Amino acid sequence: MDKQEIVSGLRALLGEDRVQDTPEIIKKASTDYIGFRQYERFDGKDWVPKAVCVVKPRSTEEVAKALGFLNQNRIDTVPRTGGSSVTLSIEPEDGGVILDGSEMNEIMSLNEQDMMLTARCGTPLEYIENYLNERGFTTGHFPQSLPLAHLGGLIATRSIGQFSTLYGGIEDLLVGLEAVLADGEVIRIKNSPRRSVGPDLRHLFIGSEGMLGFITEATIKIFRYHPETRWMHAWAIKDMTAGLDFIREVIVEGYRPAVVRLHDAEEVQRMFSGSISEDHSVLLFLAEGPALVTAAIGQGIARIAERHKTIDLGTRPVESWLKTRNDVCYHMDEPVYYRYGIVADTCEISAPWSGIAKIYEAIKERLPKEMPNLVSIGGHSSHSYIQGTNIYFTFGFIVKNGAESARSDYMKVISVIMEETLKWGGSIAHHHGSGKYRTRWMPEEHGSSYPLLRKLKDALDPNKILNKGVLLTD
Numbered sequence: 001m002d003k004q005e006i007v008s009g010l011r012a013l014l015g016e017d018r019v020q021d022t023p024e025i026i027k028k029a030s031t032d033y034i035g036f037r038q039y040e041r042f043d044g045k046d047w048v049p050k051a052v053c054v055v056k057p058r059s060t061e062e063v064a065k066a067l068g069f070l071n072q073n074r075i076d077t078v079p080r081t082g083g084s085s086v087t088l089s090i091e092p093e094d095g096g097v098i099l100d101g102s103e104m105n106e107i108m109s110l111n112e113q114d115m116m117l118t119a120r121c122g123t124p125l126e127y128i129e130n131y132l133n134e135r136g137f138t139t140g141h142f143p144q145s146l147p148l149a150h151l152g153g154l155i156a157t158r159s160i161g162q163f164s165t166l167y168g169g170i171e172d173l174l175v176g177l178e179a180v181l182a183d184g185e186v187i188r189i190k191n192s193p194r195r196s197v198g199p200d201l202r203h204l205f206i207g208s209e210g211m212l213g214f215i216t217e218a219t220i221k222i223f224r225y226h227p228e229t230r231w232m233h234a235w236a237i238k239d240m241t242a243g244l245d246f247i248r249e250v251i252v253e254g255y256r257p258a259v260v261r262l263h264d265a266e267e268v269q270r271m272f273s274g275s276i277s278e279d280h281s282v283l284l285f286l287a288e289g290p291a292l293v294t295a296a297i298g299q300g301i302a303r304i305a306e307r308h309k310t311i312d313l314g315t316r317p318v319e320s321w322l323k324t325r326n327d328v329c330y331h332m333d334e335p336v337y338y339r340y341g342i343v344a345d346t347c348e349i350s351a352p353w354s355g356i357a358k359i360y361e362a363i364k365e366r367l368p369k370e371m372p373n374l375v376s377i378g379g380h381s382s383h384s385y386i387q388g389t390n391i392y393f394t395f396g397f398i399v400k401n402g403a404e405s406a407r408s409d410y411m412k413v414i415s416v417i418m419e420e421t422l423k424w425g426g427s428i429a430h431h432h433g434s435g436k437y438r439t440r441w442m443p444e445e446h447g448s449s450y451p452l453l454r455k456l457k458d459a460l461d462p463n464k465i466l467n468k469g470v471l472l473t474d
């Protein structure tokens, strides 16, 4: 089908206003925040939108109609909602269509007895959180992109929030969902506190990055909101290895503060601009919940601090982090570093306790040697588990030779992080997903279970229309 046939076919099905094909709208809908794309935008060599149009359904029925048509005509389709992707996951193929759920934004029900809320896929997380706070509840889900991300994308990327040690990631928060399969079939996975009825089908969609279906509606858990009983504290510690030992002890001993963060000296310099000893790492903790619980967690962690060589920093570093933690979201279109010819970005991985410090050290050692134009490589751990933790690397490099070199140097940084992570038994993406830039490492990440992912794709999207290039190498 040519462009005109696709647009008029979709308009005939859904109505004129649901199908938009101006270059500005297509470009906005396919804009991704990965570092080198931001550089290209700044450098004036912006990526040219390749999609034919953006379809903006307002109901599940419209999603089903649109997918039925796109599948029948084998047209590449990229689902999106909030557009805060940082992995090239919402960039369409040449001639493809963007299926944008951002106008499906409505809280459908709040069930205070069963402690859950149901909303459509395009409902902004910040809106849901504010709505709940006014009623004494919280989602417990605070990704840094809280002001940008929507419910559908948060599920499709297997997102996680800054308070995850207490509340978990989206996989712990999602109760049930509705989705439309590639051929337009609508399915609902019902809400249940737990059930033993076969494989958990929610997991087909959690982290599927739009390649197995389109999530139209979801039900998530809610929690009592207790900001007034928070306990928080910060300590400086010699280095990352010592800090990782500290947080391992906190988690293994059974304490569950909501926030557990460990920033290395490189990040400490940026975050606290000289107010904290520059050659130290910094630990930030925050517990929330009933006062009796937060007090006990605080006492327990303070006791662990006594057993380690730490410097007590009080509460101010945590308060300062709390206030500024999402500020970056308000400056996404005016990237400061780029003005100085620097690409800055992040990349997150995870590993068991036995491997995480080795990965961190190997990357800190290799990158400056292999990239003379690197200006910074730092990292922090921000999501901890009984078996291990994550490291969120933050890096910057000087662009040597325009947009092309920005992209190749960017991928060089990513390659080193992926290689060292796999070498030491880690996982190559902790919460941003594969997108279209980590795909080539997916076979090694998944090993002998990788063919299963392909079989799922064959079963659920046999015409392979949904989000080509994420997770699967072909």
Ligand SMILES: Cc1cc2nc3c(=O)[nH]c(=O)nc-3n(C[C@H](O)[C@H](O)[C@H](O)COP(=O)(O)OP(=O)(O)OC[C@H]3O[C@@H](n4cnc5c(N)ncnc54)[C@H](O)[C@@H]3O)c2cc1C
Pocket (backbone or CB within 6 Å): 033, 078, 079, 080, 081, 082, 083, 084, 085, 086, 089, 090, 101, 121, 142, 143, 144, 145, 148, 149, 150, 151, 152, 153, 154, 155, 156, 157, 158, 159, 160, 161, 162, 209, 210, 211, 213, 214, 215, 216, 328, 329, 431, 432, 467, 470
């Ligand atoms: C400044 C910043 C900070 C961030 N911090 C965090 C963080 O702390 N934690 C975290 O987990 N992530 C973080 N992210 C990444 C991003 O915000 C998350 O991946 C988020 O979950 C994406 O949601 P979205 O609605 O913006 O999805 P989009 O960008 O619209 O889409 C992301 C992916 O989900 C798929 N998708 C979207 N909607 C649907 C749907 N309805 N059905 C099926 N597939 C769909 C898309 O095809 C794509 O693959 C951050 C991003 C930025 C820019």
